[in-house]
Amino acid sequence: MSLSALIRNIIKQLPNGKTFGYDDLRIPKERYTSAAKALERLQKEDLIKKISKGVFYKPEKTIFGTLEPNYNELLRPYLFENGKRIAYETGTTLYNRLGLTTQMAFRTKIASRGKRINIDRKVLKADAVKSYAEVDDKNYDILGILDAFKDIKRIPDSSVGQAIVRLSIILNELNPKQIESLVKYALVYPPRVRALVGAVLQNNDYQGKGLDKLKDSLNPLTIIQLGLEDSELPTKNNWYIE
Known part of the structure; x- marks a missing residue:
């Protein structure tokens, strides 16, 4: 099967409104020039439309005209x-x-x-x-x-307090593996992130080893000023947050 026929066959199987590029068409880089010519012909036939360089989509046609993705x-x-x-x-x-x-x-x-x-x-x-x-x-x-x-x-x-309430709910819905990932990546974020994540997890009754890692990463002499009330985050003082 020729490259042009292969591309046409793959595109026929794509749903309308689906965006795609050369990678999605499984075209090796050494054949990009030939593929570009094949895609140009498909554009002229109005079977595909171009979004930007190397990115196309299969248009969905309605009585109101062609819909974008x-x-x-x-x-x-x-x-x-x-x-x-x-x-x-x-x-x-x-x-x-x-x-x-x-x-x-x-x-x-x-x-x-x-x-x-x-x-x-x-x-x-x-x-x-x-x-x-x-x-x-x-x-x-x-x-x-x-x-x-x-x-x-x-x-x-x-407000910071409102955001804490919502983020507490989000963290409470994470599974143990996601919590491990949260702690792992929190450690590369600024201290205020590490402190807040630790305080929220502790307030959510999380007792994993991740809390120690987060706590040890903080400087106890650095106070994080967020204007939070004790009622909004009862564990904040344990994490040098005010």
Whole structure:
């Protein structure tokens, strides 16, 4: 089967609205030039449409016209490289999904360790931020939660106390393996994150060894000023938080 026929066959099997790139088509890099010509022909036939360099989608046609992919599909190609996750969405957009704020952001933030991902395309607008750890499919949810602890004083329409209540619920819903991951990655975040995670876990009656690791990582002479009341986080004094 020719490369052109192979590409056409793969695309036929994709659902409408699905975004894809060269990796999804299983094309070796040495054949990218030939593949580009085949994809160009498919665009002329209106079987696919181009989103950005190397990123396409199979359009869904309705009586109202051609529909673009939904937001998550538009974003997906920027979060993966060679089939592996390298980035995740963070900031106000994420905090809205986590139930920490009702506000929506005009621009989102994309966190990645080794790549700056800025997007400015119609409804998709994002600014690059550096993640605190290498991102993969197993840890990006945890990193997002830790980002919320980091930004706790800057979450729109939410006081620190309100955010603590919601984050306590989120942490209480994590399984033991996720808690281990939370502690592991919290240790690479700033002291206020380590302290807050430790205080919330302790307040949730967590008694794992992770608490000792978090506590030992803190400087007892450094007081973290957050303006929290004892009623909002009863364990805060154990973690040098005021």
